[in-house]
Amino acid sequence: MDGEKFKKVIEAYQFLRSEEKKKNKVSETDVEAKYTEFWKKYDSNVNEQFHFDSNIGGFRNPFGANVTESYSHNQEKESTPVMTHMILYGGLGVIALWIILSTILK
Secondary structure (H helix, E strand, O other): OHHHHHHHHHHHHHHHHHHHHHHHOOOHHHHHHHHHHHHHHHHHHHOOOOOOOOOHHHOOOOOOOOOOOOOOOOOOOOOOHHHHHHHHHHHHHHHHHHHHHHHHOO
16 A cells, blocks of 8 residues: 555656656747847847957957956066075975975874
């Protein structure tokens, strides 16, 4: 008798789950409409003239973002010899300290 109740509960759960999946499933027509809408907007923006130069501040983003900053080709800061030595010897010091401590704590 318990087996029959369990079987009915499982069947009810499977039925409810399948109904929930059907409700949440996106229809193919919705996907097609969104796809078409995207390409219409994209195609209308493609015909706009674009002048490429080193300052991309005038770039019109089709997704609505404002690009107001001026960029140069190389934004990375030059490293100084002092900073390089601090990083190098600091790292070596940390490794030496780790080796010493791991040997002592064994």
